Amino acid sequence: MKIAGFYDESISNGEGWRAVLFVSGCPHHCPGCHNQEAQDFNYGKEFNEQEILDKIKENSILKGITISGGEPLCKENINEVHKFIQDVKAIRPNFNVWCYSGYTLDELLSRNDEATNKCLKDIDILVDGEFIQDKKDPTLKFRGSSNQRILDVKNSLKAHQFIEYKI
Ligand code: SF4
Structure with missing residues (x-):
């Protein structure tokens, strides 16, 4: 897997101080995509997990990790993304995962495959759906268009219904 970038501190990609990993590669090709170059699976640099874990370990201000892209949950990226989430949790068990x-x-649920189901269990908050230019709204927090939802994954899976996370 290649990555398009990594922020070791951010407050605009989820709630609280977070590290943010942007993976490369996205099959959605949304018109108006904010990160077009990251749609290419060969964009950016090779993912060096240890280097990023070391940066996270050094930073005590962080409350969580956000995985963005690109598309973290496409078949090409999901296994490495899930391993990364688990390895982050191993060093920072209290981190929340966006x-x-x-x-x-x-x-994602209708894929009904093991990799996706396991990965979803380790995600706390999912900002879901393609970016739709006609629904773009710059006043929205943590999302680009109004069709996208900020979902509490754990409670949604438990309750078998989609539960939005209140910011
Ligand atoms: S899903 Fe995100 S990264 Fe992929 S094309 Fe759409 S806006 Fe761009």
């Missing part, structure tokens, strides 16, 4: 995906939670 993930941005162009897939809706409904679409």
